[in-house]
Amino acid sequence: MTNNSFTVNENDDEDMNAKQGTILIAAQMASLLERLDEATFTRPLPLFHGSTIGQHFRHILEFYTCLFDGTLSARVDYSSRKRNPALSEKPRVALAVLDYIADTVKRQDEHQWLNVESEFSDEIVAHVQRPVYMSSMGRELQYAFDHAVHHLAMIRMGLEVYFPEIQVDEDLGVAPSTLKYKKEGRKIRLEDVMPETTYG
Numbered sequence: 210m211t212n213n214s215f216t217v218n219e220n221d222d223e224d225m226n227a228k229q230g231t232i233l234i235a236a237q238m239a240s241l242l243e244r245l246d247e248a249t250f251t252r253p254l255p256l257f258h259g260s261t262i263g264q265h266f267r268h269i270l271e272f273y274t275c276l277f278d279g280t281l282s283a284r285v286d287y288s289s290r291k292r293n294p295a296l297s298e299k300p301r302v303a304l305a306v307l308d309y310i311a312d313t314v315k316r317q318d319e320h321q322w323l324n325v326e327s328e329f330s331d332e333i334v335a336h337v338q339r340p341v342y343m344s345s346m347g348r349e350l351q352y353a354f355d356h357a358v359h360h361l362a363m364i365r366m367g368l369e370v371y372f373p374e375i376q377v378d379e380d381l382g383v384a385p386s387t388l389k390y391k392k393e394g395r396k397i398r399l400e401d402v403m404p405e406t407t408y409g
Contacts, residue, residue, distance in 0.1 A: 214311040215232055215235060215236035215308075215311050227319055227346075227350035227351050227354065228314050228317060230350070230351075231273070231310065231314040231354060232311045232314060232315070234354055234357050234358070235311040235314075236311065238307055238357070239304055239307045239308070240378070241364075241377070241378070241381065242266070242303055242307070243300075244375055245262065245300050246300070247298070247299065247300065249372055249375070250263040250266075250297075250298070250299075250300050251263050251298055254367050254370075254371055256366065257367060261297060263296070263297035263300070263303070265360045265363055265364050265367075266297065266303050267293065267296035268360060269357045269360050269361070270296055270303060270306045270307065271290045271291070271292065271293065271296070272287060272353050272356055272357075273314075274290070274291070274309075275287055275291070276346075276353055277310075277317075278290075278291075279323065280317065280321065280323075283321070283323050283324060284323070284326065285324070285325045285326070286325075286326040287325075288328040288339075314350070317346050317350070318346060319347030320345060320347065322344075323343070323346060324342070324344075325341065325344045325349065326339050326340075326341050327339055327342060355384075359382075360382075361381050362381075362383070364382065365377055
């Protein structure tokens with residue numbers, strides 16, 4: 210990966226922040242996307258109930274673009290995010306958006322306050338306002354990161370089941386806390402772990 214957008218300036222004495230985490234996960238996704246052709250990207254998978262790997266990528270990317278779209282108004286509404294079908298059909302388009310995300314996050318203020326519109330029901334009720342909660346750019350970047358890890362875990366399962374010939378990074382879809390736990394040399398007992406923990 211030679212793209213400067215995916216470069217993180219890390220200080221070994223400091224914990225990684227949300228902006229750096231965003232750049233690193235964007236780089237991880239870009240590295241995987243470069244290995245996927247359109248046929249793989251758009252193939253409906255029974256494991257996903259007919260959804261595709263591309264649709265999972267689109268879902269991840271649209272949460273980030275929705276967040277950045279809301280910075281000027283300090284209001285974010287993930288439920289009303291713009292859907293872009295090209296992100297689930299063309300790996301190269303998804304790569305271009307990842308580049309945008311990695312570049313745009315560098316200019317964000319993690320301490321910026323945001324109002325986040327929330328959705329807890331699929332009921333359509335006229336003239337009823339949805340709840341709005343105060344958050345921050347840093348907190349929403351953490352949410353988008355965790356959301357991405359969750360979907361990358363599913364993407365990884367899809368690749369392992371249907372495309373075992375495609376090389377997948379060992380830590381794809383694994384939460385940083387799980388990776389840190391393993392690095393510390395602790396053994397994870399199967400009876401102590403939820404099934405999806407293997408993937409994050």
